[in-house]
Amino acid sequence: MRTPTVLTVVAGLVAATAAAGLMPRPPELGRRQTGDADLAATARAAAGDPEGLRGLAVAVVDGGRVRVAGLGDRAPGGPAVEPGTPFEIGSIAKPLTGMLLAHQAVAGVVRPDDRLTAVLPDVTGPAGEVTLAELASHRSGLPRLPLDSPGAMLSTWWATSTAGNAYAGNDVDRIVADARGAEPDDDRGAVSYSNFGAALLGQALAARAGVGYPELVGRDVLRPLGMAATVVATEPGHLPGDRAEGATASGRSADPWLGAGYAPAGVGVWSTAEDLVRLVAAMLAGTAPGADAATPRFDAGDDSRIGYGWFTSRHHDREIVWHNGGTGGFRAYVGYDRAADRGVVVLGNTTRDVDPIGLRLLDVRGAAASESTGLDGWIGAALALTLTFLGGLSLWSTARRGKDRVTVLSDAVWAVVSLGLAHRFGDWSVVPGWLWPLGTALAGVAVVPAVRRWRALPVVAGAPAWRRWTGAALSAAFAGLAVVVILT
Incomplete structure (x- = not known):
């Protein structure tokens, strides 16, 4: 196997492995329960797939008899849900x-x-x-x-x-x-x-x-x-x-x-x-x-x-x-x-x-345990898929063409920012979370040709230098704004 190919594979594996620890994970209904144990078990069965849920509070009144229960967590790592949790x-x-x-x-x-x-x-x-x-x-x-x-x-x-x-x-x-x-x-x-x-x-x-x-x-x-x-x-x-x-x-x-x-x-x-x-x-x-x-x-x-x-x-x-x-x-x-x-x-x-x-x-016959994805979910899924892979693909294309250092550096920054935006705004209850490390691997793979060609590239090329530097400054400003959005 040629050295560039080995470096490419290693870069992808390292990026994917590092990203696996940060992989988006939808919440999942916790195992803790409070209140009426039979009702909690019935509610858990009614919920079906626990993914996308974190905590539930349920109550049933039947013939005047009231039962209440809590399932799961109030917050990540927080107390258990109780029937009296607001x-x-x-x-x-x-x-x-x-x-x-x-x-x-x-x-x-x-x-x-x-x-x-x-x-x-x-x-x-x-x-x-x-x-x-x-x-x-x-x-x-x-x-x-x-x-x-x-x-x-x-x-x-x-x-x-x-x-x-x-x-x-x-x-x-x-x-x-x-x-x-x-x-x-x-x-x-x-x-x-x-x-x-x-x-x-x-x-x-x-x-x-x-x-x-x-x-x-x-x-x-x-x-x-x-x-x-x-x-x-x-x-x-x-x-x-x-x-x-x-x-x-x-x-x-x-x-x-x-x-x-x-x-x-x-x-x-x-x-x-x-x-x-x-x-x-x-x-x-x-x-x-x-x-x-x-x-x-x-x-x-x-x-x-x-x-x-x-x-x-x-x-x-x-x-x-x-x-x-x-x-x-x-x-x-x-x-x-x-x-x-x-x-x-x-x-x-x-x-x-x-x-x-x-x-x-309520014992309604034919009631589904889960529901279809709504419009917001599909929009979030599209954002997850697009942003996860767009930055890496763009960097790969730029690195292979080798236009100039400003363009390569800008695309490298946006490869990272796009992954952050995908993580923040993508609906990972619709899209499998393991796709995000794959997108990170793609960005890692794209870094190899970018690094290899870096010394041979001019700082700027093509358009007048002032225009290229202005474009780079605007790109950096938008990237900084995106980082603020990701972190808030």
Whole structure:
């Protein structure tokens, strides 16, 4: 074997071996468990493949008997999940907001057919004409989020891509201002999911009551149900101290979501399996404040109907009343079968969906143990594959052509940076993690011809020197920015 070939093979093996210790590894549901051992075992079986999960808190109420359990870990190397561990519950807050509407309607404070502007006078224009019932049932025609500018869309995309706080800066004044410029689309009257609409509903009910949304939902729903561990956090100091840490399904740590304006839609809302099973039990018994919110009123498609926040879906011969929730690092599911007198709560601290686990715990036939990859997952997979191999391929091509030292050095830097970006932003719950060491091996292999030809290359070649140096400086600046992104 020729010496250059031997060096190439050795360089690839050394790079791959070194990278193996840093190989991306999705979280995996830990073996620790707390609470009811039988329920923990049943939930673990319902979860199926443990990859993409880290911890679960589950609760079941069956014929009035409540059982709770925790599985796995709150955070990497952290304490075990317990039934009383707080999780972000996201959109499960929407049924709570719908229950506020039903409760206030019974009390005569508002009517479901009241226009938004009559309850929240600061909202003027077309959005003010939608009714409270339309907001509660996602039939307002308002957008999911009011992303009316490229800056807003870019900011939301960046927060989502980096598992950051997608609702930062969205206080009550901000969503009211957004509502003044919003207009229902032509699908008004049909169910089209809207976080914006749910947020406006909750803020309108709070304004009519003369208190903030956290105070209102606490007074009218949470405290009557004994849900003392459920928290509506509007600033970092309100977050539960013993909470689980959220992460993406590929293991990237996620920031808590905070944005007071969107609290009624589920931003900043934390709860426990022990607390949420109280809600489910009261809904089964029909004793919860505003329980009429679960009455199915409008067609939601796919064998589903919706009331005020609560969905009712048919699974063969079963009707399940439910809602789920998802934030940057958590997934949640609550559901109950009134005919079977059975309800469940499932909370997870990664972005792998837990709906299938909840349905299996409800004994719904045909409920899958895992779910298909969504659009975000495929985008993350594409990023993982592209960035893992792009830098090495580019360096190999440049080293073989041997243009000049500036180009080789720039491509070498980007080979390393691309691997870091792939590690940080790729969805390694979809793409096998062992591909990353292969990409590192490719970069290592490309270093051999680059080093061999280095002394024979001019510093710069081709374009005028000032242009080449300017390009190199810009490349270095962008590489430095990318490194900052990787490390934050």
